[in-house]
Amino acid sequence: MSSTHIKPPLRSLQVFEAAARCGTFTAAGEELGITQSGVSRQVSDLEAILGVDLFVRNGARLSVTPAGERLAIQLADAFARTWSAVADAKRSEQIVTLSMLPSVAARWFAPRLGSFMSHNPEIDLRITASRHLVNFTSDGVDAAIRYSPGPTGNLEVTKLGTETILPVCSPDYAQKHGLKTPEDMQHATLLCGDIPEDWPAWFKAAKCQQPPNMGPRLGDDAAILQAAVEHQGVALGRSLLVADDIAAGRLMAPFDISLDASYAYWFVRPKTSAPSEAMIAVKAWLIDQFCKM
Known part of the structure:
Protein backbone atom coordinates (compact mmCIF):
# COMPACT_ATOMS: atom_id res chain seq x y z
CA MET A 1 0.00 0.00 0.00
CA SER A 2 1.27 3.46 -0.91
CA SER A 3 2.35 5.65 1.97
CA THR A 4 -0.08 8.31 0.73
CA HIS A 5 -2.95 6.01 1.76
CA ILE A 6 -1.62 5.39 5.25
CA LYS A 7 -3.21 7.51 7.98
CA PRO A 8 -0.56 8.78 10.40
CA PRO A 9 -1.01 7.80 14.05
CA LEU A 10 -2.61 10.48 16.22
CA ARG A 11 0.31 10.21 18.65
CA SER A 12 2.82 11.10 15.90
CA LEU A 13 0.75 14.16 14.98
CA GLN A 14 0.62 15.23 18.64
CA VAL A 15 4.36 14.81 19.05
CA PHE A 16 5.08 16.75 15.87
CA GLU A 17 2.77 19.63 16.91
CA ALA A 18 4.53 19.86 20.29
CA ALA A 19 7.98 19.81 18.64
CA ALA A 20 7.02 22.55 16.18
CA ARG A 21 5.54 24.69 18.95
CA CYS A 22 8.33 24.12 21.50
CA GLY A 23 11.17 24.55 18.98
CA THR A 24 13.25 21.56 20.08
CA PHE A 25 12.75 17.85 20.45
CA THR A 26 14.04 18.03 23.99
CA ALA A 27 11.43 20.60 25.09
CA ALA A 28 8.68 18.66 23.33
CA GLY A 29 9.77 15.47 25.08
CA GLU A 30 9.66 17.19 28.47
CA GLU A 31 6.11 18.45 27.77
CA LEU A 32 4.88 15.04 26.63
CA GLY A 33 6.80 12.96 29.13
CA ILE A 34 8.92 11.06 26.57
CA THR A 35 12.62 11.12 25.64
CA GLN A 36 14.20 13.36 23.02
CA SER A 37 14.98 10.28 20.94
CA GLY A 38 11.34 9.20 21.22
CA VAL A 39 10.24 12.57 19.77
CA SER A 40 12.80 12.28 16.96
CA ARG A 41 11.62 8.78 16.08
CA GLN A 42 7.92 9.78 16.02
CA VAL A 43 8.67 12.78 13.78
CA SER A 44 10.80 10.67 11.41
CA ASP A 45 8.01 8.07 11.16
CA LEU A 46 5.49 10.84 10.39
CA GLU A 47 7.72 12.30 7.68
CA ALA A 48 8.05 8.85 6.13
CA ILE A 49 4.29 8.36 6.08
CA LEU A 50 3.60 11.83 4.64
CA GLY A 51 6.53 11.74 2.22
CA VAL A 52 7.59 15.30 3.10
CA ASP A 53 10.20 16.89 5.34
CA LEU A 54 8.64 18.65 8.32
CA PHE A 55 11.89 19.93 9.83
CA VAL A 56 15.23 21.08 8.47
CA ARG A 57 17.94 19.63 10.70
CA ASN A 58 21.30 21.38 10.94
CA GLY A 59 23.14 19.64 13.72
CA ALA A 60 21.40 20.53 16.99
CA ARG A 61 19.51 23.34 15.29
CA LEU A 62 15.98 22.69 14.10
CA SER A 63 13.61 24.71 11.92
CA VAL A 64 10.15 23.93 10.56
CA THR A 65 9.73 23.62 6.79
CA PRO A 66 6.88 25.49 5.03
CA ALA A 67 4.92 22.22 4.80
CA GLY A 68 5.60 21.53 8.46
CA GLU A 69 4.49 25.02 9.45
CA ARG A 70 1.17 24.65 7.63
CA LEU A 71 0.57 21.27 9.25
CA ALA A 72 1.54 22.55 12.70
CA ILE A 73 -0.91 25.49 12.49
CA GLN A 74 -3.81 23.24 11.52
CA LEU A 75 -2.93 20.64 14.13
CA ALA A 76 -2.71 23.29 16.86
CA ASP A 77 -6.23 24.45 16.01
CA ALA A 78 -7.57 20.90 15.83
CA PHE A 79 -6.01 19.89 19.16
CA ALA A 80 -7.29 23.07 20.83
CA ARG A 81 -10.84 22.23 19.73
CA THR A 82 -10.37 18.61 20.79
CA TRP A 83 -9.19 19.46 24.31
CA SER A 84 -12.03 21.98 24.60
CA ALA A 85 -14.52 19.28 23.68
CA VAL A 86 -12.95 16.93 26.23
CA ALA A 87 -13.18 19.61 28.92
CA ASP A 88 -16.84 20.25 28.04
CA ALA A 89 -17.56 16.54 28.31
CA LYS A 90 -15.95 16.40 31.74
CA ARG A 91 -17.91 19.47 32.87
CA SER A 92 -21.19 17.96 31.67
CA GLU A 93 -20.52 14.94 33.88
CA GLU A 163 -42.25 14.23 58.68
CA THR A 164 -44.98 15.40 61.03
CA ILE A 165 -47.46 18.26 60.73
CA LEU A 166 -47.83 20.68 63.64
CA PRO A 167 -49.18 24.18 64.32
CA VAL A 168 -46.54 26.93 64.23
CA CYS A 169 -46.62 30.68 64.71
CA SER A 170 -44.30 33.46 65.76
CA PRO A 171 -43.58 33.74 69.51
CA ASP A 172 -45.12 37.24 69.49
CA TYR A 173 -48.33 35.93 67.93
CA ALA A 174 -48.61 33.11 70.48
CA GLN A 175 -48.13 35.57 73.35
CA LYS A 176 -50.51 38.17 71.92
CA HIS A 177 -53.32 35.65 71.42
CA GLY A 178 -52.68 33.68 74.60
CA LEU A 179 -52.19 30.34 72.87
CA LYS A 180 -51.86 28.09 75.90
CA THR A 181 -54.34 25.32 75.10
CA PRO A 182 -55.72 23.98 71.81
CA GLU A 183 -59.08 25.61 72.61
CA ASP A 184 -57.36 29.01 72.43
CA MET A 185 -56.87 28.38 68.71
CA GLN A 186 -60.56 29.16 68.15
CA HIS A 187 -59.62 32.84 68.31
CA ALA A 188 -56.52 32.60 66.10
CA THR A 189 -56.22 33.17 62.38
CA LEU A 190 -55.74 29.73 60.88
CA LEU A 191 -53.61 29.86 57.74
CA CYS A 192 -54.66 27.10 55.32
CA GLY A 193 -52.66 25.22 52.72
CA ASP A 194 -53.28 22.36 50.33
CA ILE A 195 -51.60 19.42 52.06
CA PRO A 196 -53.77 16.40 52.95
CA GLU A 197 -53.44 17.06 56.69
CA ASP A 198 -55.76 19.97 57.47
CA TRP A 199 -57.00 21.95 60.46
CA PRO A 200 -60.12 19.81 61.11
CA ALA A 201 -57.86 16.74 61.36
CA TRP A 202 -55.55 18.53 63.81
CA PHE A 203 -58.42 19.80 65.96
CA LYS A 204 -59.79 16.25 66.07
CA ALA A 205 -56.38 14.97 67.20
CA ALA A 206 -56.35 17.73 69.85
CA LYS A 207 -59.81 16.54 71.02
CA CYS A 208 -61.39 19.94 70.48
CA GLN A 209 -65.16 19.73 70.07
CA GLN A 210 -65.89 23.11 68.50
CA PRO A 211 -65.04 23.25 64.75
CA PRO A 212 -62.37 25.79 63.85
CA ASN A 213 -62.96 28.96 61.88
CA MET A 214 -60.86 28.71 58.73
CA GLY A 215 -58.65 31.63 57.75
CA PRO A 216 -57.09 32.61 54.41
CA ARG A 217 -55.84 29.90 52.07
CA LEU A 218 -52.35 30.21 50.60
CA GLY A 219 -51.47 27.48 48.15
CA ASP A 220 -47.71 27.49 48.65
CA ASP A 221 -46.11 26.28 51.89
CA ALA A 222 -43.30 28.84 51.65
CA ALA A 223 -45.86 31.67 51.53
CA ILE A 224 -47.86 30.18 54.43
CA LEU A 225 -44.80 29.88 56.64
CA GLN A 226 -43.60 33.37 55.77
CA ALA A 227 -47.02 34.70 56.77
CA ALA A 228 -46.66 32.89 60.10
CA VAL A 229 -43.18 34.36 60.60
CA GLU A 230 -44.68 37.82 59.96
CA HIS A 231 -47.22 37.34 62.83
CA GLN A 232 -50.20 36.86 60.47
CA GLY A 233 -51.58 33.70 62.05
CA VAL A 234 -50.97 30.02 62.81
CA ALA A 235 -49.93 27.61 60.07
CA LEU A 236 -49.86 23.84 59.91
CA GLY A 237 -46.15 23.44 59.31
CA ARG A 238 -44.37 20.48 57.81
CA SER A 239 -41.61 19.59 60.27
CA LEU A 240 -38.90 19.51 57.61
CA LEU A 241 -39.75 23.02 56.43
CA VAL A 242 -40.14 24.63 59.87
CA ALA A 243 -37.15 23.09 61.65
CA ASP A 244 -34.74 25.93 60.81
CA ASP A 245 -37.28 28.64 61.71
CA ILE A 246 -38.01 27.00 65.06
CA ALA A 247 -34.29 26.61 65.79
CA ALA A 248 -33.73 30.30 64.97
CA GLY A 249 -36.69 31.44 67.10
CA ARG A 250 -38.68 32.84 64.17
CA LEU A 251 -41.41 30.27 64.76
CA MET A 252 -42.55 28.14 67.67
CA ALA A 253 -44.83 25.15 68.13
CA PRO A 254 -47.25 26.21 70.91
CA PHE A 255 -48.62 22.68 71.40
CA ASP A 256 -47.05 19.22 71.46
CA ILE A 257 -49.73 17.74 69.22
CA SER A 258 -48.87 16.70 65.67
CA LEU A 259 -50.15 14.65 62.76
CA ASP A 260 -48.15 12.05 60.86
CA ALA A 261 -47.76 13.20 57.28
CA SER A 262 -49.30 10.90 54.69
Missing part, protein backbone atom coordinates in the same frame (compact mmCIF):
# COMPACT_ATOMS: atom_id res chain seq x y z
CA GLN A 94 -20.33 17.33 36.84
CA ILE A 95 -23.69 19.03 36.12
CA VAL A 96 -26.73 17.79 38.04
CA THR A 97 -30.12 19.44 37.53
CA LEU A 98 -32.37 18.71 40.51
CA SER A 99 -36.08 19.49 40.69
CA MET A 100 -38.01 20.09 43.91
CA LEU A 101 -41.04 21.96 45.25
CA PRO A 102 -40.59 25.73 45.61
CA SER A 103 -41.26 25.43 49.35
CA VAL A 104 -38.56 22.76 49.76
CA ALA A 105 -36.12 24.84 47.71
CA ALA A 106 -36.78 28.02 49.70
CA ARG A 107 -37.28 26.74 53.25
CA TRP A 108 -35.02 23.68 53.36
CA PHE A 109 -32.48 23.50 50.54
CA ALA A 110 -31.43 27.16 50.25
CA PRO A 111 -30.12 27.35 53.86
CA ARG A 112 -28.02 24.23 53.15
CA LEU A 113 -26.61 25.36 49.82
CA GLY A 114 -23.33 26.46 51.42
CA SER A 115 -22.91 23.06 53.04
CA PHE A 116 -23.44 21.31 49.74
CA MET A 117 -20.95 23.52 47.93
CA SER A 118 -18.27 23.07 50.59
CA HIS A 119 -18.62 19.28 50.45
CA ASN A 120 -18.96 19.09 46.65
CA PRO A 121 -17.07 22.05 45.12
CA GLU A 122 -16.59 20.26 41.79
CA ILE A 123 -20.31 19.67 41.17
CA ASP A 124 -22.36 22.18 39.20
CA LEU A 125 -25.74 21.73 40.92
CA ARG A 126 -28.70 23.44 39.26
CA ILE A 127 -32.03 23.67 41.07
CA THR A 128 -35.36 23.96 39.30
CA ALA A 129 -38.36 24.66 41.56
CA SER A 130 -41.73 23.47 40.34
CA ARG A 131 -45.06 22.34 41.77
CA HIS A 132 -45.59 20.08 38.77
CA LEU A 133 -44.09 16.69 38.08
CA VAL A 134 -41.22 17.23 35.68
CA ASN A 135 -40.63 15.22 32.55
CA PHE A 136 -37.06 13.99 32.91
CA THR A 137 -36.62 13.73 29.14
CA SER A 138 -38.14 16.95 27.85
CA ASP A 139 -37.43 19.22 30.84
CA GLY A 140 -33.70 18.49 31.02
CA VAL A 141 -33.90 17.40 34.66
CA ASP A 142 -31.61 14.68 36.01
CA ALA A 143 -33.31 13.89 39.33
CA ALA A 144 -35.97 15.20 41.70
CA ILE A 145 -37.01 15.36 45.32
CA ARG A 146 -40.68 14.44 45.27
CA TYR A 147 -43.20 14.84 48.09
CA SER A 148 -45.83 12.16 47.59
CA PRO A 149 -47.30 8.93 49.00
CA GLY A 150 -44.95 7.02 46.70
CA PRO A 151 -43.57 7.77 43.22
CA THR A 152 -44.68 5.65 40.29
CA GLY A 153 -43.23 5.01 36.85
CA ASN A 154 -39.95 3.67 35.52
CA LEU A 155 -37.89 5.41 38.19
CA GLU A 156 -35.06 4.66 40.57
CA VAL A 157 -36.64 5.53 43.92
CA THR A 158 -34.99 6.14 47.31
CA LYS A 159 -37.00 7.20 50.35
CA LEU A 160 -35.34 10.19 52.01
CA GLY A 161 -37.60 10.68 55.01
CA THR A 162 -40.98 11.38 56.55
CA TYR A 263 -46.65 12.02 52.18
CA ALA A 264 -42.91 11.35 52.30
CA TYR A 265 -39.82 12.72 50.56
CA TRP A 266 -38.33 10.63 47.77
CA PHE A 267 -35.23 10.93 45.62
CA VAL A 268 -36.14 9.84 42.11
CA ARG A 269 -34.30 9.59 38.81
CA PRO A 270 -34.84 7.74 35.52
CA LYS A 271 -33.69 4.14 35.26
CA THR A 272 -32.80 4.67 31.62
CA SER A 273 -29.21 5.76 32.28
CA ALA A 274 -26.47 4.96 34.76
CA PRO A 275 -25.91 7.69 37.38
CA SER A 276 -22.81 9.85 37.07
CA GLU A 277 -20.38 10.19 39.96
CA ALA A 278 -21.79 13.68 40.54
CA MET A 279 -25.33 12.28 40.74
CA ILE A 280 -24.22 9.63 43.22
CA ALA A 281 -22.60 12.35 45.36
CA VAL A 282 -25.75 14.52 45.29
CA LYS A 283 -27.91 11.58 46.35
CA ALA A 284 -25.51 10.64 49.18
CA TRP A 285 -25.48 14.24 50.44
CA LEU A 286 -29.29 14.42 50.44
CA ILE A 287 -29.59 11.13 52.34
CA ASP A 288 -27.10 12.42 54.92
CA GLN A 289 -28.98 15.71 55.34
CA PHE A 290 -32.34 13.98 55.81
CA CYS A 291 -30.79 11.64 58.38
CA LYS A 292 -29.88 14.72 60.45
CA MET A 293 -33.48 15.94 60.56
Whole structure:
Protein backbone atom coordinates (compact mmCIF):
# COMPACT_ATOMS: atom_id res chain seq x y z
CA MET A 1 0.00 0.00 0.00
CA SER A 2 1.27 3.46 -0.91
CA SER A 3 2.35 5.65 1.97
CA THR A 4 -0.08 8.31 0.73
CA HIS A 5 -2.95 6.01 1.76
CA ILE A 6 -1.62 5.39 5.25
CA LYS A 7 -3.21 7.51 7.98
CA PRO A 8 -0.56 8.78 10.40
CA PRO A 9 -1.01 7.80 14.05
CA LEU A 10 -2.61 10.48 16.22
CA ARG A 11 0.31 10.21 18.65
CA SER A 12 2.82 11.10 15.90
CA LEU A 13 0.75 14.16 14.98
CA GLN A 14 0.62 15.23 18.64
CA VAL A 15 4.36 14.81 19.05
CA PHE A 16 5.08 16.75 15.87
CA GLU A 17 2.77 19.63 16.91
CA ALA A 18 4.53 19.86 20.29
CA ALA A 19 7.98 19.81 18.64
CA ALA A 20 7.02 22.55 16.18
CA ARG A 21 5.54 24.69 18.95
CA CYS A 22 8.33 24.12 21.50
CA GLY A 23 11.17 24.55 18.98
CA THR A 24 13.25 21.56 20.08
CA PHE A 25 12.75 17.85 20.45
CA THR A 26 14.04 18.03 23.99
CA ALA A 27 11.43 20.60 25.09
CA ALA A 28 8.68 18.66 23.33
CA GLY A 29 9.77 15.47 25.08
CA GLU A 30 9.66 17.19 28.47
CA GLU A 31 6.11 18.45 27.77
CA LEU A 32 4.88 15.04 26.63
CA GLY A 33 6.80 12.96 29.13
CA ILE A 34 8.92 11.06 26.57
CA THR A 35 12.62 11.12 25.64
CA GLN A 36 14.20 13.36 23.02
CA SER A 37 14.98 10.28 20.94
CA GLY A 38 11.34 9.20 21.22
CA VAL A 39 10.24 12.57 19.77
CA SER A 40 12.80 12.28 16.96
CA ARG A 41 11.62 8.78 16.08
CA GLN A 42 7.92 9.78 16.02
CA VAL A 43 8.67 12.78 13.78
CA SER A 44 10.80 10.67 11.41
CA ASP A 45 8.01 8.07 11.16
CA LEU A 46 5.49 10.84 10.39
CA GLU A 47 7.72 12.30 7.68
CA ALA A 48 8.05 8.85 6.13
CA ILE A 49 4.29 8.36 6.08
CA LEU A 50 3.60 11.83 4.64
CA GLY A 51 6.53 11.74 2.22
CA VAL A 52 7.59 15.30 3.10
CA ASP A 53 10.20 16.89 5.34
CA LEU A 54 8.64 18.65 8.32
CA PHE A 55 11.89 19.93 9.83
CA VAL A 56 15.23 21.08 8.47
CA ARG A 57 17.94 19.63 10.70
CA ASN A 58 21.30 21.38 10.94
CA GLY A 59 23.14 19.64 13.72
CA ALA A 60 21.40 20.53 16.99
CA ARG A 61 19.51 23.34 15.29
CA LEU A 62 15.98 22.69 14.10
CA SER A 63 13.61 24.71 11.92
CA VAL A 64 10.15 23.93 10.56
CA THR A 65 9.73 23.62 6.79
CA PRO A 66 6.88 25.49 5.03
CA ALA A 67 4.92 22.22 4.80
CA GLY A 68 5.60 21.53 8.46
CA GLU A 69 4.49 25.02 9.45
CA ARG A 70 1.17 24.65 7.63
CA LEU A 71 0.57 21.27 9.25
CA ALA A 72 1.54 22.55 12.70
CA ILE A 73 -0.91 25.49 12.49
CA GLN A 74 -3.81 23.24 11.52
CA LEU A 75 -2.93 20.64 14.13
CA ALA A 76 -2.71 23.29 16.86
CA ASP A 77 -6.23 24.45 16.01
CA ALA A 78 -7.57 20.90 15.83
CA PHE A 79 -6.01 19.89 19.16
CA ALA A 80 -7.29 23.07 20.83
CA ARG A 81 -10.84 22.23 19.73
CA THR A 82 -10.37 18.61 20.79
CA TRP A 83 -9.19 19.46 24.31
CA SER A 84 -12.03 21.98 24.60
CA ALA A 85 -14.52 19.28 23.68
CA VAL A 86 -12.95 16.93 26.23
CA ALA A 87 -13.18 19.61 28.92
CA ASP A 88 -16.84 20.25 28.04
CA ALA A 89 -17.56 16.54 28.31
CA LYS A 90 -15.95 16.40 31.74
CA ARG A 91 -17.91 19.47 32.87
CA SER A 92 -21.19 17.96 31.67
CA GLU A 93 -20.52 14.94 33.88
CA GLN A 94 -20.33 17.33 36.84
CA ILE A 95 -23.69 19.03 36.12
CA VAL A 96 -26.73 17.79 38.04
CA THR A 97 -30.12 19.44 37.53
CA LEU A 98 -32.37 18.71 40.51
CA SER A 99 -36.08 19.49 40.69
CA MET A 100 -38.01 20.09 43.91
CA LEU A 101 -41.04 21.96 45.25
CA PRO A 102 -40.59 25.73 45.61
CA SER A 103 -41.26 25.43 49.35
CA VAL A 104 -38.56 22.76 49.76
CA ALA A 105 -36.12 24.84 47.71
CA ALA A 106 -36.78 28.02 49.70
CA ARG A 107 -37.28 26.74 53.25
CA TRP A 108 -35.02 23.68 53.36
CA PHE A 109 -32.48 23.50 50.54
CA ALA A 110 -31.43 27.16 50.25
CA PRO A 111 -30.12 27.35 53.86
CA ARG A 112 -28.02 24.23 53.15
CA LEU A 113 -26.61 25.36 49.82
CA GLY A 114 -23.33 26.46 51.42
CA SER A 115 -22.91 23.06 53.04
CA PHE A 116 -23.44 21.31 49.74
CA MET A 117 -20.95 23.52 47.93
CA SER A 118 -18.27 23.07 50.59
CA HIS A 119 -18.62 19.28 50.45
CA ASN A 120 -18.96 19.09 46.65
CA PRO A 121 -17.07 22.05 45.12
CA GLU A 122 -16.59 20.26 41.79
CA ILE A 123 -20.31 19.67 41.17
CA ASP A 124 -22.36 22.18 39.20
CA LEU A 125 -25.74 21.73 40.92
CA ARG A 126 -28.70 23.44 39.26
CA ILE A 127 -32.03 23.67 41.07
CA THR A 128 -35.36 23.96 39.30
CA ALA A 129 -38.36 24.66 41.56
CA SER A 130 -41.73 23.47 40.34
CA ARG A 131 -45.06 22.34 41.77
CA HIS A 132 -45.59 20.08 38.77
CA LEU A 133 -44.09 16.69 38.08
CA VAL A 134 -41.22 17.23 35.68
CA ASN A 135 -40.63 15.22 32.55
CA PHE A 136 -37.06 13.99 32.91
CA THR A 137 -36.62 13.73 29.14
CA SER A 138 -38.14 16.95 27.85
CA ASP A 139 -37.43 19.22 30.84
CA GLY A 140 -33.70 18.49 31.02
CA VAL A 141 -33.90 17.40 34.66
CA ASP A 142 -31.61 14.68 36.01
CA ALA A 143 -33.31 13.89 39.33
CA ALA A 144 -35.97 15.20 41.70
CA ILE A 145 -37.01 15.36 45.32
CA ARG A 146 -40.68 14.44 45.27
CA TYR A 147 -43.20 14.84 48.09
CA SER A 148 -45.83 12.16 47.59
CA PRO A 149 -47.30 8.93 49.00
CA GLY A 150 -44.95 7.02 46.70
CA PRO A 151 -43.57 7.77 43.22
CA THR A 152 -44.68 5.65 40.29
CA GLY A 153 -43.23 5.01 36.85
CA ASN A 154 -39.95 3.67 35.52
CA LEU A 155 -37.89 5.41 38.19
CA GLU A 156 -35.06 4.66 40.57
CA VAL A 157 -36.64 5.53 43.92
CA THR A 158 -34.99 6.14 47.31
CA LYS A 159 -37.00 7.20 50.35
CA LEU A 160 -35.34 10.19 52.01
CA GLY A 161 -37.60 10.68 55.01
CA THR A 162 -40.98 11.38 56.55
CA GLU A 163 -42.25 14.23 58.68
CA THR A 164 -44.98 15.40 61.03
CA ILE A 165 -47.46 18.26 60.73
CA LEU A 166 -47.83 20.68 63.64
CA PRO A 167 -49.18 24.18 64.32
CA VAL A 168 -46.54 26.93 64.23
CA CYS A 169 -46.62 30.68 64.71
CA SER A 170 -44.30 33.46 65.76
CA PRO A 171 -43.58 33.74 69.51
CA ASP A 172 -45.12 37.24 69.49
CA TYR A 173 -48.33 35.93 67.93
CA ALA A 174 -48.61 33.11 70.48
CA GLN A 175 -48.13 35.57 73.35
CA LYS A 176 -50.51 38.17 71.92
CA HIS A 177 -53.32 35.65 71.42
CA GLY A 178 -52.68 33.68 74.60
CA LEU A 179 -52.19 30.34 72.87
CA LYS A 180 -51.86 28.09 75.90
CA THR A 181 -54.34 25.32 75.10
CA PRO A 182 -55.72 23.98 71.81
CA GLU A 183 -59.08 25.61 72.61
CA ASP A 184 -57.36 29.01 72.43
CA MET A 185 -56.87 28.38 68.71
CA GLN A 186 -60.56 29.16 68.15
CA HIS A 187 -59.62 32.84 68.31
CA ALA A 188 -56.52 32.60 66.10
CA THR A 189 -56.22 33.17 62.38
CA LEU A 190 -55.74 29.73 60.88
CA LEU A 191 -53.61 29.86 57.74
CA CYS A 192 -54.66 27.10 55.32
CA GLY A 193 -52.66 25.22 52.72
CA ASP A 194 -53.28 22.36 50.33
CA ILE A 195 -51.60 19.42 52.06
CA PRO A 196 -53.77 16.40 52.95
CA GLU A 197 -53.44 17.06 56.69
CA ASP A 198 -55.76 19.97 57.47
CA TRP A 199 -57.00 21.95 60.46
CA PRO A 200 -60.12 19.81 61.11
CA ALA A 201 -57.86 16.74 61.36
CA TRP A 202 -55.55 18.53 63.81
CA PHE A 203 -58.42 19.80 65.96
CA LYS A 204 -59.79 16.25 66.07
CA ALA A 205 -56.38 14.97 67.20
CA ALA A 206 -56.35 17.73 69.85
CA LYS A 207 -59.81 16.54 71.02
CA CYS A 208 -61.39 19.94 70.48
CA GLN A 209 -65.16 19.73 70.07
CA GLN A 210 -65.89 23.11 68.50
CA PRO A 211 -65.04 23.25 64.75
CA PRO A 212 -62.37 25.79 63.85
CA ASN A 213 -62.96 28.96 61.88
CA MET A 214 -60.86 28.71 58.73
CA GLY A 215 -58.65 31.63 57.75
CA PRO A 216 -57.09 32.61 54.41
CA ARG A 217 -55.84 29.90 52.07
CA LEU A 218 -52.35 30.21 50.60
CA GLY A 219 -51.47 27.48 48.15
CA ASP A 220 -47.71 27.49 48.65
CA ASP A 221 -46.11 26.28 51.89
CA ALA A 222 -43.30 28.84 51.65
CA ALA A 223 -45.86 31.67 51.53
CA ILE A 224 -47.86 30.18 54.43
CA LEU A 225 -44.80 29.88 56.64
CA GLN A 226 -43.60 33.37 55.77
CA ALA A 227 -47.02 34.70 56.77
CA ALA A 228 -46.66 32.89 60.10
CA VAL A 229 -43.18 34.36 60.60
CA GLU A 230 -44.68 37.82 59.96
CA HIS A 231 -47.22 37.34 62.83
CA GLN A 232 -50.20 36.86 60.47
CA GLY A 233 -51.58 33.70 62.05
CA VAL A 234 -50.97 30.02 62.81
CA ALA A 235 -49.93 27.61 60.07
CA LEU A 236 -49.86 23.84 59.91
CA GLY A 237 -46.15 23.44 59.31
CA ARG A 238 -44.37 20.48 57.81
CA SER A 239 -41.61 19.59 60.27
CA LEU A 240 -38.90 19.51 57.61
CA LEU A 241 -39.75 23.02 56.43
CA VAL A 242 -40.14 24.63 59.87
CA ALA A 243 -37.15 23.09 61.65
CA ASP A 244 -34.74 25.93 60.81
CA ASP A 245 -37.28 28.64 61.71
CA ILE A 246 -38.01 27.00 65.06
CA ALA A 247 -34.29 26.61 65.79
CA ALA A 248 -33.73 30.30 64.97
CA GLY A 249 -36.69 31.44 67.10
CA ARG A 250 -38.68 32.84 64.17
CA LEU A 251 -41.41 30.27 64.76
CA MET A 252 -42.55 28.14 67.67
CA ALA A 253 -44.83 25.15 68.13
CA PRO A 254 -47.25 26.21 70.91
CA PHE A 255 -48.62 22.68 71.40
CA ASP A 256 -47.05 19.22 71.46
CA ILE A 257 -49.73 17.74 69.22
CA SER A 258 -48.87 16.70 65.67
CA LEU A 259 -50.15 14.65 62.76
CA ASP A 260 -48.15 12.05 60.86
CA ALA A 261 -47.76 13.20 57.28
CA SER A 262 -49.30 10.90 54.69
CA TYR A 263 -46.65 12.02 52.18
CA ALA A 264 -42.91 11.35 52.30
CA TYR A 265 -39.82 12.72 50.56
CA TRP A 266 -38.33 10.63 47.77
CA PHE A 267 -35.23 10.93 45.62
CA VAL A 268 -36.14 9.84 42.11
CA ARG A 269 -34.30 9.59 38.81
CA PRO A 270 -34.84 7.74 35.52
CA LYS A 271 -33.69 4.14 35.26
CA THR A 272 -32.80 4.67 31.62
CA SER A 273 -29.21 5.76 32.28
CA ALA A 274 -26.47 4.96 34.76
CA PRO A 275 -25.91 7.69 37.38
CA SER A 276 -22.81 9.85 37.07
CA GLU A 277 -20.38 10.19 39.96
CA ALA A 278 -21.79 13.68 40.54
CA MET A 279 -25.33 12.28 40.74
CA ILE A 280 -24.22 9.63 43.22
CA ALA A 281 -22.60 12.35 45.36
CA VAL A 282 -25.75 14.52 45.29
CA LYS A 283 -27.91 11.58 46.35
CA ALA A 284 -25.51 10.64 49.18
CA TRP A 285 -25.48 14.24 50.44
CA LEU A 286 -29.29 14.42 50.44
CA ILE A 287 -29.59 11.13 52.34
CA ASP A 288 -27.10 12.42 54.92
CA GLN A 289 -28.98 15.71 55.34
CA PHE A 290 -32.34 13.98 55.81
CA CYS A 291 -30.79 11.64 58.38
CA LYS A 292 -29.88 14.72 60.45
CA MET A 293 -33.48 15.94 60.56
